[in-house]
Amino acid sequence: MQSKGGNNRQPVGQPLHKVIMVGTGGVGKSALTLQFMYQEFVEDYEPTKADSYRKKLMLDNEEVQIDILDTAGQEDYAAIRDNYFRTGEGFLCVFSITEHESFAATHEFREQILRVKGDDNNIPFILVGNKSDLEEKRRVSRHEALQLADAWRVPYVETSAKTKLNVEEVFKELMRHVQKRKLADGEASNGPKKTGRRKKRKCVIL
Numbered sequence: 001m002q003s004k005g006g007n008n009r010q011p012v013g014q015p016l017h018k019v020i021m022v023g024t025g026g027v028g029k030s031a032l033t034l035q036f037m038y039q040e041f042v043e044d045y046e047p048t049k050a051d052s053y054r055k056k057l058m059l060d061n062e063e064v065q066i067d068i069l070d071t072a073g074q075e076d077y078a079a080i081r082d083n084y085f086r087t088g089e090g091f092l093c094v095f096s097i098t099e100h101e102s103f104a105a106t107h108e109f110r111e112q113i114l115r116v117k118g119d120d121n122n123i124p125f126i127l128v129g130n131k132s133d134l135e136e137k138r139r140v141s142r143h144e145a146l147q148l149a150d151a152w153r154v155p156y157v158e159t160s161a162k163t164k165l166n167v168e169e170v171f172k173e174l175m176r177h178v179q180k181r182k183l184a185d186g187e188a189s190n191g192p193k194k195t196g197r198r199k200k201r202k203c204v205i206l
């Protein structure tokens with residue numbers, strides 16, 4: 001798997017946020033990723049192809065880099081999936097508002113992620129209802145999705161990779177959560193030990 005998006009060297013001190021796209025096949029993970037990366041709607045991206053992408057962008061007046069891993073079914077192999085999830089700092093859990101099964105499947109993704117992340121409920125995670133342009137084919141109500149998101153205490157955002165609705169916003173919102181989380185972790189690791197299990201101390205370059 002090759003990383004796309006040009007120069008992959010990370011300047012010292014520049015934040016790099018690792019985001020993972022999860023969800024069942026056909027919900028628009030690749031379309032969202034490619035819309036965010038290249039501002040184009042790709043209708044026929046190879047469904048079995050997982051890829052990673054990197055891009056520099058401005059996030060609240062700071063230059064940051066995002067690393068997006070667009071998964072594509074290989075996650076069925078538990079070892080590969082867990083490895084992917086372990087490296088992820090933030091997750092976009094995507095379903096299609098036109099397919100109820102894809103919504104039901106988000107439970108499983110959430111569980112798998114939490115398991116790998118040691119049942120950390122505060123992991124940066126957004127529930128994404130994609131294909132919002134297909135309102136006439138809607139099978140998952142906004143209410144139902146919001147209820148689930150509330151239960152998980154995560155945001156719910158409806159997007160359209162086709163019309164670009166909320167695409168940039170959802171990636172940026174997730175990155176803000178990741179950034180906040182890293183700050184909190186950094187502070188926690190300098191403070192008193194709270195739990196038995198101690199997180200690996202990270203090297204922070206100021």
Ligand code: GDP
Binds near residue numbers: 024159162
């Ligand atoms: P993935 O398997 O989750 O990566 O899904 P893809 O990104 O390959 O998308 C599956 C199909 O849904 C493709 O035909 C896309 O063109 C279509 N699609 C993806 N996002 C949208 C969207 O927001 N609106 C509409 N109308 N179609 C979409």
Ligand code: MG
Binds near residue numbers: 045047
């Ligand atoms: Mg795909």
